[in-house]
Amino acid sequence: MTQVFSYRRFSAKHQQHGDSIRRQTDLAVDYCTKNNLTLSELNFEDCGLSAFTGSHRAADTGLSQFIQACESGTIPRNSMLLVESLDRISREQVSVALQHFLYLVNDLGITVVTLMDNKVYTTKPDLTDLVVSLAIMERSNNESVTKSKRLSEIHAKKRANPLTSVKSKTCPWWLRVSPTDNTKFEVIEEKAEIVRLMFQLSIDGVGINRIIQHLESKDIKPPRTEKWGISTVGSILKSKRVLGEYQPHHYVDGKRVPIGEPVQNYYIPIVSENDYHLAQSRRTQRTLRTVGGELVNTAGGRTGDSFPNLFTKIARCSECGEAMHFTDKTRWQYLTCRNRIKQLCTNKPIPYKHMDSFLIEVYLSPQYLAQWSEYAAASTKQVTAGDSLEILESRLQSAQQSLESLMTATANFTNSVILKQMQTRSESIANLEQEIEEKKQQQSESGTDVYFDFETNKQLVANALQQTLFPLMQSFKTEPEKLTKDEVYRERVKLNRQLSKTFPDFQMLYNTDGLFITTNDSIYEFKDKQWIEVETPS
Template sequence: MQSPTKPLAYSYIRMSTDIQLKGDSLRRQQQSSKAYADQNGLELAEAFKLEDIGVSAFKGANVSSGALGQFLALIKAGEIARGSYLLVESLDRISRQQVLDSIPVFFDIIKSGINVVTLADKHLYRAGETNFADIMYSVMVLGRAYEESKTKSMRVGAAWENKRKNAGTRKLTKVCPAWLSLQENRTGFDLIPERAEVVRQIFQLADTGNGSFSIARRLNQTAIPTFTKSNGWHESYVTKILNSRAVLGEFQPHRYDDHGDRVPYGEPVADYFPKIIEDDQFHRVQASRRRRLVEGAGRKGPEYRNLFTKIAKCEYCGAPMRFVHKGRPPKGSQALKCTNAVRGLGCESISWRYSDFETSFLYFVKEIDLTATLKAAAERSERATVEQQITVIEEKIRQLTAKRERIFELLTEPGSSTAFIKGKLDECEAAIATEGAQITKLREQRSMADMLPTISADELRSLIASVQDMSAPDIFERRAAVANRLSILVTSLRIAADGRRPKMKGIRTFLESQELNPDERDRLIDHIEKTNKQSQRYNRSFNVMLADGVSRYVVVKSDDPTDIIAEVLVDRDGAISGSDRGMPIGWSDGWDNVFDEPVSV
């Protein structure tokens, strides 16, 4: 005869901190559960992990969002068989909340047909039974568990508060940033000069627009020693330094929340560490990094070299045009070249000298309104101090707002002083109001750029030269303004670095594949070649489509980027205007006849 199935036993293990894992608690509870199951004819559900590690029961997190809460949901759903056993070390593993909150949790388990066993005393609370002694004992145990946790919380809070008050004479903890060392008498910290200098260098690089990855790479390239045993600098560690308010001298106490996560606790302690970074630079860097997250990062050196990133495409194959940098002039060069050609994927390998293309584009695409764009950039440069002050204050207000939220959270802590918290909130609100008034004044100082009249060709050339003067102190602002304008204005930009020569290659290949008399074919090819040269079709050209529907097609002379062979403007209605080798283009011929034959023919 087959023996009946053994009742299932589920072992529930809860530890309020991960530190207990390093001791013997986890192994002890697991062995106790296994021993009880074996001794009492139960089958331990070892594959069913019912653990809340690092989760506190003081506020019921193990019930609201932990493994125990999921177990209770399975009981209610009927997926845990009635008559099963829940094995716990003691009742305080289930809950350490106030009695009015903890007793219902315990009773719900019993009423749902689940037996509860406390392994510490081998006591069995049978499902469905209302033993008066058991009820009274459970109330006393759970009530005592809450009082113990409450007392511990208050003692820890009082101890930390006392430490905070004495932070000026004795430091709270030996833990400190990697660029500091705790003095033997624990009354202060000493700077490690070479490390502090590296931190200052990191902030200086970030302040000039470098991201964490770029900074880490530069530190590795210059063989700067790391602060840890890491194999070189990592982006994540640079980010950690840039986000650390310890550079301002602040120490932020932390605690573990109900879910076991380490979170800030209370206000930062000011002037706790030696200060190595100025407030304005720190807030400026934070604002810049947050802006990069929204707008997108990318390597933008002090020259902001390529204005056409993600805009320019190859006319022949449609691949992006790559900025090829082969060193600085006079020996080096920069050019735009088809990505497929660079990768050897068959497209034309002819490149267009970058400065020449940039000059031609800015000179002939009048819609950019280079005058107003550069004037706005110049004004931004002149107002840089005001803008930086606004950025700094906005960052201060953001952090004050976050601080205010943390102060609100203190109201939920046991033993917190309402009067003390209200005073801190008042201080925070006053600081936010003061900074808000200051930022209003600064914003009033900013003036909008005035409209300028049209300028002459010589003045336009001068403006383009100013955009390309890499020695100018505000060159980044100027080129960033132009690049931003282009990203908004240009819908597509197609570049033919070798004019129509690739099309001639296609024609030659096609004719050679046809059954033609060789002499006639050669004469035909020579005639087309001669016509193309007379029509100057092998000169470089570009075709740009603007966001308002207007397009320009420009053929540039090889020896002068500000002189053209032909320029065609097509408005949003399809009307064509412009010039071809000095002669006006008609309104009705359309694209097919534009640049067809030399005017003299």
Template sequence: MKKPLAYSYVRMSTDIQLKGDSLRRQTERSKQYAVEHDLELVEDFRLEDIGVSAFKGDNVSSGALGKFLDAVKAGRIQKGSYLLVESFDRLSRQKLNASVSLFFDITSNGINLVTLSDNQLYKAGEAEFAQLIMSIVVMARANEESEMKSQRLSAAWDAKRRAVGEKKLTGLCPAWLELSEDRKGFHVIDDRAQVVRRIFEDSASGQGSFVITRRLNDSGVPAFGRSTGWVQSYVTKILQARAVLGEFQPHTKQNGRRVPLGDPMPDYYPQIVDEDLFLRAQFARGKRKVEGGGRKGEALRNLFTHLATCGYCGSPMHFLNKGVGPGGGTYLKCSHALRGLNCVPTAWRYQDFERSFFLFVKEIDLAEMFRASSQKSEVLILDERSVALAEKKSELELKRERTYALIDDGAISVEFLTTKLRECEADLASVEQQIADVDRQRREIREQQSISPDELRLLIDQLQKMEGSEAISQRSMLAARLREIVTDLKLEVEGSLPRQDKAAALLDAADIDIQDRNQILDLIEQSDRQAQRYNRSFSVVLADGVSRRVVLKSDDPASFIAEVLVDKDGAISGSDRGMPIGWSDGWDNVFDEPARAE
């Protein structure tokens, strides 16, 4: 005859108990009971809740005990099987009604329950009255003990929080700090703090966690703790840690998960990263999440990833590396055409486009990008401040929305939430005023700036000749700045030539004589070639609403045929084939007529 199956349930509220005798004791008792009562102990079915609370019912709602009950009800565990537990308090420490309900849920579904501490068997559906009374008393006592323990722990932590200025809550702290001997403060480990600040600076400049991790390992920077090298997940964790600002966020456990308890405690730790740098790093990380990060090449070659699109079909311009040799080099090509679909297959040599872009999009201040952090000009400092304020504004808006959401909860007083909302609105108004002030200062300074064409050409040469770690740092920072400034960038590799097909289609639809059709198309082509409308061109829209369009000379990326600026109010200025713009009222007409002979 086949032996009944027995399942040993082990629960411990903390991992620390693993180091003691609790696990061995509970396991050995189960084995002994199975042998003595001729049961087959199912040892490959791990029924353990380690570090899971029975006081809040987590072991039933999300733990192994709950999964066991689900399996029983689904028929995957045979009726008549045995559940072996050390005592009732391993099953539940909840209030009496919940504990009794769990007891009947087990026995009424055909499972025999055994408490090993007193060797009691509660048969499925047959528990005696005296047994029930005794089990109820035990379960009530377990809940009372847990309630008292919880109250004592809460009181102890409350007392620690009130005395936080005299003594720190816990000796645990970030890896760049160490607790003082009197437990009243933390000391900064200077070399580690410098590493953390560099991580934030690299992130703010546009480098992702992968690139930063590789730099740390390549440079031989010692990893924190016992690790033999830096890992990407730890760099990301550092970048998310508000502890660098000095904040400490207490947590509590709900349903087995750590959740924040109350507001963060400012000035708990020594601050090692200023708030502006922290916010700029968060802004840059957010941009990479939206636009796509990824592992960058050794020189971060394409600065226009996620920016440059085909002016004909709107597809992204793909960065194409043809290697070395006569036909080699790097190019930008329509990704639609690259897949053999119907679009212009002509490619634009990457270095030529990069040079043209920085020469003619004068809003991109390349000179400032090359200045070291210690030599930052006033305008670059203002640019960084603007980014930090924008991120601060986003944080405050999110905080306001979360506060509004709590009003419907009903668990927090409306008076308290109203006070929080007023504080948030006041902070938002202050940040918005600071943003307006910074924007005004930036405009005033940029209006006074100038750089000679020769100086700009030298800077572009310097940018394109960089190699190694310097290239990664500078080009990462520049790519990040471009994503902040540029909202739209369209490349037309063959100018208006692809639109010739549209003219032919219109004439075909008009059903005119074939000879007249061809004559009209020849005239259009002759006019376009004379006006140099087939030359490559690009148009860019900036975040402040300013637009530029540039038509380049075919044989010289540093020279243009037409350069037109449309300001945010719609006013047009610039030069078209040597003539000042003033006769046109928009993009559609800017390049319609060839320049008349002087």
């Protein structure tokens, strides 16, 4: 008995919401009914894949899987393949399309039936049918070439006159084309606010998973899917479309690659450039921290629902240099050297309750009072003196990625246009590197960075600790604000950032001699239930 299979395909992903698959399925079922055939439950389809570029013939596609099944003998010779028309199999150049068509029919012994005209192609095709098939392939390819050329011309015109061209409805989900002027966009404000919230949370030090939790707790729905995904939020936080930037693309060997320089102010900016670059810097800082003068990858480490460890990615073991791991498996909480857990270090677990008192007795001590005042004053100067260091570094990273993308996308390094773009981007990188170096020199002289003043730090500690050790906080006459669980989390994240800047090198040791913390060239010992600074020989 002849086995009958169907192959269905459409090119554009948006067609999955249309009638294409249903129409092709109905044609196959009707043909089998009329010819007393049984359609196999094993059918093949390619959704959103082009027969013009040949992407539907990749190794993991439906058509390729059908061919592999024929080659392996899983699908026997003389089986039948039902397609709506020959252009479902290929829209490539006739010489290429004919080669693949004849391979199916002659080499694999498959009978191909086109359902639109009920043509049957076998290993011994009728000469007239073969000529007709060639004509269909030629027409299909010409249609695709014409469509591709027309779209290329439209995109070329759009790239040449980006600010005055008719805007596409395919735009960021927080924008729409103006109903009164199709050369302009307008902001969907309630959606733009969602994007701004994401950036603010990221600036506050909140990671992507926690951002998703926050959005879900507020019943904020994603634009196109049922649930927020890590890739969705991550791509929004990286996308320069929020700054109004449009990067033209085209396809090279079936791959979408950038072409030309990004167009500024094509979209309506909904996030300030300062907030964008600050968010990029915060995301980098969550995985890279300066430890002992060196950048260390501190990615990983769970912060939980309440961010219980204020010293995450800060505290390290004095014995071996490993990170101190927060444990909360018993009645008490501890900071334990990761190598101690592996029995590779002798540093004893440190009761975490002593770290809260360290915040009040050392972090908020008179020793740092003058420091806070200097930092706050320097921060004000920094805001008025131009872009901060982390914004410049984020711009440098973007410029380097832009040059790398250009070099990856082309092999023609003799083209004058390509060479000019490479020169422009290289000069931009050199200028940014010089500006960053100058900014670093300024900061080394003035100690500038964005710090809170002393009063703000007191309130931040009170909010982060809430009622923990509150009697100690009463000496500062600072009470914690009434905050939600989510707000407390954000305060603790903010305090963690401040601690990482105040204590760039923070080492802990607990042995028979006592409990010690070494930071900022000072040694503190926990003695008689309080932290005291140990005098060291000068």
